[in-house]
Structure formats: structure tokens, C-alpha cells
Amino acid sequence: MPELPEVETVRRALDQALTGHKITKVDVRAKGLRKPFPKNLKSSLSGRKIVKCTRRAKYALVEFDDENILVIHLGMSGRIMLHDKCLSYKPEKHDHLVLTFNNGLRMALNDARRFGMVFMVARDQMVNHDAFRELGPEPLERRFTGAVLARALAGRRSAIKAALLDQRIVAGLGNIYVSEALFGAGISPLREAGSLSSAEAALLCRSIKKVLKKAVAAGGSSLKDYKRPDGELGYFQHNFAVYGREGQACPGCDCNAGRTGGIKRIVQGGRSTFFCPQKQG
């Protein structure tokens, strides 16, 4: 679910609300999500102070005043809600982990489908951890360039859509933003990944950065059960050019009146892809 812009929105909210504050209570309300929670989760969190909240790919990282980092992946349906001290808090259905802080805030990790992940990692072990070792570049960093992308795609026979979902190529894109980025670059999702020219890779790289930046600025997208931690809705979903818009015209276009019948939905690797055959021939 949550892709880079949504996780980044969560990260910012956590960083703002929780940095400098200490965990006074740890309520572990489930055995785990996708995997069991670490056995020492409660003891390693209790009494710890948050130093900062960061992000790598779709992982939110809560960094503490010891050597440990709490790693949270929201999976498909995960969300984090911050509950103000002024309001009485009753655990909601699927609140699996609830942290209380010395400023009165509560942080609840809620995940209906339990596809999410929670684990602890020592700061100096992070790069060696299975979850991070093979991750590709951060798309919003300067070192992610058209040339870097072209190199990662070289020789790949799979569709560019599938390649962009592969976190080893570039980290943080998911099903929604891949469709959006390909549309922005005017590249068909069906193209063989390794067949992109260097000019096309450069175009795609720029498009990825552009759509992610705009989505972050909008507070991410709210679809189904994803909400920002403050309970406000991200509103980037209103800016989707193609995602979920089958049969409609793509932006500034009358393609739904023409031969191609507007935005198409196809299934690649069991997942929906949306694109405009006219602009992404």
C-alpha cells in the first residue's frame, strides 16, 4: 500500500511529534504481523528516547538514543495513527502495537491485513540486514540519475512495469506510482525494460522524481484505508493521471473519445497497470 510518498508523510509526522520524547509504555497487542514481533520488542523499546525518524525505501525508521532502530513497514494496509493526549484512546480493531510517550501522545500501528513488518536492527547492522542489503537507490536522491537507472535496467527482459516494482532497481515505488511515472515519461508499461534508450531512461528518471515529489508535497495519497498519522487525508489521489481511471481521458486529452478509448487497465504479474495507449504507445 503505502509507497514512498505515504511512508515519507508518516516519517515526517512521527519525527515532528515524537523526536526528543521518551517511551513510557509499550503495549504489544498481537503476536506479530507477517512475522512474529521480536521477542525483546517491549524491553528494547521501554524507556527509550526517540532521536529522529527517517526512511529508507518504504521502511519508516524510528531511531533511538541507543544503538537500535525500530523498523516499520506498512505492507498493504498498515497505518500509523497519533492520538493526542487530550482525547481518550481506546485501542481500535487491528491496533497491534501501541507506544505511549512522555508528552502524552500515543502511536498506534494498525494493520488489518497484517502484511506489515516490525523489527529492530542495530544502527551499524542496518546495511547488512536482509531487508536493506539489496535495495536500489533512493529515487529522490541526486545520485539516482538516468544513467544509473539505465544501467540497472540493462539486460532485463521483463516489462518495465515489473522492473520498476523491483526494489533492487529503484527503492520505494509501488503499483500506483509506477503507473504514474510511466505515464509522465510517455513510456508503455509493456516495453521490455532493457530496451529503453538512454534518453528514455533519463525521461523516466525525471518522471519518477517529479511524481514522487508532488505526491510527498500533497501528503501522499489516501486510498481505502491509508490515512496520515494526524488523521488528515493525503490528497494526491486527486492528481492521479491514470491510476484507477480506466476508460477516462488522461489529463488534457480527449483520448477517451478516440480510437484507443482512453485509459486502459491491464494486468501484469497479477497486478493492475493503468496507461494511455495513445500517449504511451
Added chain:
DNA sequence: CTCCTGTCCTGCCGGC
């Protein structure tokens, strides 16, 4: 290696 499929789990929506 790379690619492809199936699986984990619950909720919701549309169709009948």
C-alpha cells in the same frame, strides 16, 4: 542469474 507464480490476511465493493 532472472523471471514468474503463488501465498500470506482481512475488508470492501459490486453484482446477482
Added chain:
DNA sequence: TGCCGGCAGGACAGGA
């Protein structure tokens, strides 16, 4: 109104 099948933003294992 009620039931049921299909679908959902991700990651990973296992087999070809």
C-alpha cells in the same frame, strides 16, 4: 437486504 467472488497500495519463497 444478503451473500459471494474478486480485488486491493507489498514482499518473499520456490520453482522453471
